[in-house]
Amino acid sequence: MKELNKQELLKISGGAISGSLINAFIRGISTILDLGRSLGTAIRRIQTKQFC
Numbered sequence: 001m002k003e004l005n006k007q008e009l010l011k012i013s014g015g016a017i018s019g020s021l022i023n024a025f026i027r028g029i030s031t032i033l034d035l036g037r038s039l040g041t042a043i044r045r046i047q048t049k050q051f052c
Contacts, residue, residue, distance in 0.1 A: 004012075045051060
């Protein structure tokens with residue numbers, strides 16, 4: 001493995017958005033939407049007093 005000097009280290013760029021980061025973000029949004037849907041359903045059932 002080649003060792004880099006300080007000038008070469010300063011030229012390194014990176015940090016592109018990876019697929020796993022996008023997947024985690026989408027799963028987080030999906031979870032928030034599911035929680036909101038469940039909360040809305042619970043509020044509606046309480047208001048109309050219709051329980052299973």
